[in-house]
Amino acid sequence: ARHHDVWHYALWSLIQQSEIQFAQGFLQAAWETQERAFQLIKEQHLEQLPMHEFLVRIRAQLLWAWARLDEAEASARSGIAVLSTFQPQQQLQCLTLLVQCSLARGDLDNARSQLNRLENLLGNGRYHCDWISNADKVRVIYWQLTGDKKSAANWLRHTPKPAFANNHFLQGQWRNIARAQILLGEFEPAEIVLEELNENARSLRLMSDLNRNLLLLNQLYWQSGRKNDAQRVLLDALQLANRTGFISHFVIEGEAMAQQLRQLIQLNTLPEMEQHRAQRILREINQHHRHKFAHFDEGFVERLLNHPDVPELIRTSPLTQREWQVLGLIYSGYSNEQIAGELAVAATTIKTHIRNLYQKLGVAHRQDAVQHAQQLLKMMGYGV
Incomplete structure (x- = not known):
């Protein structure tokens, strides 16, 4: 691609490569690929390409996963700036990330006002299914954090259920469905969904998806009183996070996660890396979600x-x-x-x-x- 000076193809392939590395759980490699893409944009003056927004958006997702929230927010805002001359509907994905940053900080008032904008955009445009699944993700997490079962039930009734879960976009939508089911106490169907998602994620080596699925499974077991199962999958999730570097995915589970991590830390049986991560996650939850x-x-x-x-x-x-x-x-x-x-x-x-x-x-x-x-x-x- 570079040989023919077709720089946007070169940029596209770097972005795709980074997405694949992220999905497979190699977040550090994804970061380095993104660095090469940023370098290419700078050298070839491609700042005005809409694809530049795609790059800053996946960078924001990565920063969010690592709990670098201020940088993630700045990155999402720069994506909105790249798209300033386009239809506001194009900003849906970056707006979703801003909501995600507010949720990780436990700033529900801010999340609510951003969600109003997001829901307004959703109602005024047609979107690709993975855009909708990303937007639905932050809505369902918000309902979980505020205990809004009515909205979750309403959404669940009207949400199409994809036939497969064989890529990370469809995994995402099925996870939204499982999260809503857990909130509504529908543990059996949620468990069936998550077991199947895990099977697919393992066979396709989608390790980031597996990490997210394990955290939802943990919530399901915890909420339904299966404390031993909850601890088992939480240990798996912490171990996998040594590879993915995930922090915020744990943090948004709030007090239920904090309680389990406190117990694990006090047992003093975690390997060193997991112990460090558990303490870091707990610090983030205490800072942002510390209940009165x-x-x-x-x-x-x-x-x-x-x-x-x-x-x-x-x-x-x-x-x-x-x-x-x-x-x-x-x-x-x-x-x-x-x-x-x-x-x-x-x-x-x-x-x-x-x-x-x-x-x-x-x-x-x-x-x-x-x-x-x-x-x-x-x-x-x-x-x-």
């Missing part, structure tokens, strides 16, 4: 102390406000150093707080304190 209750803030503590079933120990030797905060952070999987950083005090001070806290709760170990916090949250009606 994990703080044990004053309002929560007051309601807790007035609860008829509050343990006698807590009533007779109440924790200080600072000790409640420390308990919340222990529950969120923070180490002593991280708690000290979060509360801006010395690590020795934190140790004192923890000693007092254990004494008042009548526990000896961190794991006991986490379980204690969990029981209190359950008592208060939080689905933990």
Whole structure:
């Protein structure tokens, strides 16, 4: 292609190569192929080609997977800028990525206003099925994060189910269907879908799809109370992430993921790479999706102390406000150093707080304190 000066064919082949590498789970190789494509655009002044948008978009997807959210967002916005002279419908894919960045940050207000624009575009144009499946993905994740079963059920009723799942576009749409089914508690059909997706992904070596499927299977097992199966597929997903580098795909599963990772980290049985990744994912979730209750803030503590079933120990030797905060952070999987950083005090001070806290709760170990916090949250009606 280069020989004939047909640069756009050369660019197209690099973009295709990068997409294939991404689908197969070789994200670092995909990154390097993209670098060559960016170089080609620069050398041959191809910035105005619509294909340039395709490249910055797949770069944004990669950055998103690695939880480099600010860069992913900037990349998606530059894609919108490339298309500024085209119909707004052309911006659907980059807009989808902006929603994805908001979802990974747990910024649901922002995601909602971007989704309004996205749904408006969906209603005013005809799109290729993989564009629709990408747009549907962020809608279904948003419904999951907000517990909007009504929208999910409505979407599921009107969504065509593809006949096959033999490429990564169709895998994506079937994953959307399974995610909606899990949200609605339709575990059996979702499990059938995901088992078949995994079979296809393995035989076609679509390792990125397999990584995503395992995370959904994990949610399915977790939500349906099959905790051992949930842990097994989560370990598989973490191991596969050594190759794909996935972070954000774990993060968007929010508190259910955080809870499982806390348990795994505390068991101290993860191989080193998986342990590092689990801690990194947990940090991201704590930063972006930390629910109010994990703080044990004053309002929560007051309601807790007035609860008829509050343990006698807590009533007779109440924790200080600072000790409640420390308990919340222990529950969120923070180490002593991280708690000290979060509360801006010395690590020795934190140790004192923890000693007092254990004494008042009548526990000896961190794991006991986490379980204690969990029981209190359950008592208060939080689905933990």
